[in-house]
Amino acid sequence: MPNASTNGWVSDFAELVKAQLTLLVLVTTAVGFYMGAPPRFAPLALFHAVFGTALAAGGAAALNQWWECRLDALMSRTKSRPIPGGRMSPALALSLGGFLSLAGVIYLARACNSLSATLAAVTVLLYVLGYTPLKRISTTNTLIGAIPGAIPPLIGWAAVRGELGPGAWSLFIIMFFWQMPHFFALAWKYRADYKRAGFRMISSDDESGARSSSQSVLFCMLLLIVSGFPFYVHLTSAAYLFCAVALGSGFIVMAMRFHREKTPKSAQDLFLTSIIYLPLLMAVLVFTKV
Numbered sequence: 636m637p638n639a640s641t642n643g644w645v646s647d648f649a650e651l652v653k654a655q656l657t658l659l660v661l662v663t664t665a666v667g668f669y670m671g672a673p674p675r676f677a678p679l680a681l682f683h684a685v686f687g688t689a690l691a692a693g694g695a696a697a698l699n700q701w702w703e704c705r706l707d708a709l710m711s712r713t714k715s716r717p718i719p720g721g722r723m724s725p726a727l728a729l730s731l732g733g734f735l736s737l738a739g740v741i742y743l744a745r746a747c748n749s750l751s752a753t754l755a756a757v758t759v760l761l762y763v764l765g766y767t768p769l770k771r772i773s774t775t776n777t778l779i780g781a782i783p784g785a786i787p788p789l790i791g792w793a794a795v796r797g798e799l800g801p802g803a804w805s806l807f808i809i810m811f812f813w814q815m816p817h818f819f820a821l822a823w824k825y826r827a828d829y830k831r832a833g834f835r836m837i838s839s840d841d842e843s844g845a846r847s848s849s850q851s852v853l854f855c856m857l858l859l860i861v862s863g864f865p866f867y868v869h870l871t872s873a874a875y876l877f878c879a880v881a882l883g884s885g886f887i888v889m890a891m892r893f894h895r896e897k898t899p900k901s902a903q904d905l906f907l908t909s910i911i912y913l914p915l916l917m918a919v920l921v922f923t924k925v
Contacts, residue, residue, distance in 0.1 A: 647717040651728060652693030652735070659913070660787045660823060664688045666917045667788030667806055670870055670924060672795045683746035684794035691739025691755040695783070697732030698763045701725055703832075706771075710816070710828040736763075745793040754790045757869060758783040770834045772860055777818050777836070785810035805864035809916070812861055815854035816890055817909035823847035824902040844897030851905060855890040859883035875923035880914060886912050 658740035668684050700707065700718060708719035717723035726841040736759045744752035788806035793799060822829060830839050838847045862879040865871045889908040893901040 636655075647722050647820060648731075649719050651723065651731065653696035653700075654693075657689060657692045657696060660692045661685050661689055661918060662914060663806075664787040664791040666920055667791030667803065668795050669791075670788075670802060670806065670865075671792035671800075676795060679797060680747070684743070684751065687739050687746060687751070687787070687794075688755060688790050689739070690735050690742060691759055692787070694732045694735030694737070694739060695759045695762045697728055697735060698759070699732075699767050701728040701732055702763065702767050703770075704728070706832040706834070709832045710825070712825050712828050719851045722903055735840055737889035741793065743790070744818050748797050750797060750799070751790050751794040754786055758786045758790070770836075772835060774835050774837045774839075776834075777815065777822070779813045780818075781814040785812050789810060801868040802865065802870045803911050805870065806920075808861045808864060809858070812854055812858040813909065813913055816858075816886070816905060819847045819851045820893060820902045820905040820909070821852070824899050824906070844893070844902070847892035847902075848897055851890040852887065852894050855883070855887045862916065869925065871920060871923040872925050875919055878919040878923070879906040882912055882916055882919070 665681060668681050672681075700716060700779050702714075703713075704718035704725055707713035708717050713719065718728050719727055740752050740756045740759070743755050755879055762780070762783040766776055766783065769776040769779055785807045789799060789803050790808060792803035792806070796803075819837065822836040823841065823844055826836065826838040826841065837850065838844075841847050859880065862883050863876055866873065866876040866879075886908055887902075889905045893905045895901075
């Protein structure tokens with residue numbers, strides 16, 4: 636039987652690498668691989684792409700928490716994370732993050748190809764050296780952070796194809812726009828926490844919620860438009876377009892509710908809607924692939 640110490644370390648490691656967020660990254664990587672793959676492909680190739688991405692994504696998350704550990708200690712939402720909680724040293728987190736990031740890039744280069752490895756390296760660098768420090772400098776951090784967040788399906792596509800075509804970029808742009816209402820809702824709900832840590836978010840001085848909610852509505856509308864791109868570049872059947880419009884319309888309804896009510900509950904509901912929307916859209920992509 637594993638002892639409490641072992642269970643605690645596993646739990647801390649999972650939190651360090653943001654296991655839930657990383658799982659979502661792996662789903663989009665797998666979808667990118669599948670959408671770019673020929674009708675018959677080796678399942679082992681899919682494993683290589685997902686495993687390498689998992690290493691790199693987990694490493695980037697760990698490096699992010701190492702960088703922000705003193706700021707995390709100031710926020711109620713993050714003060715119990717392994718480093719600010721005193722259960723893991725910053726040096727260990729840095730070592731784990733560096734090792735996982737490098738291992739992921741090398742693994743993809745050896746097991747898949749150089750393009751997928753390069754995309755993984757760009758993801759880590761943009762997330763750690765771009766998005767992370769920018770959070771205390773400019774409100775554009777969410778836009779910059781959405782770039783590495785949208786790259787995983789490109790990694791999956793590149794792993795199987797060795798190049799990036801219109802289909803790959805249609806998945807990238809969906810992921811990019813999806814992140815806006817997802818993070819705007821979260822940032823507004825926890826705006827006091829972010830302000831306490833000195834993070835510059837559009838929600839920082841948006842007590843009324845007018846800016847955050849209106850931007851959420853705007854990007855949900857843009858997402859509805861761009862979500863049709865996979866159909867227009869002949870990745871999917873017309874059934875996908877119908878489902879994408881239905882899902883996107885539901886997303887817009889929740890964003891408009893957030894704009895109307897401007898309450899923590901409506902922000903949380905929009906955030907949860909974004910979590911439901913993305914896996915459903917990914918599933919529709921898979922089942923309507925042509």
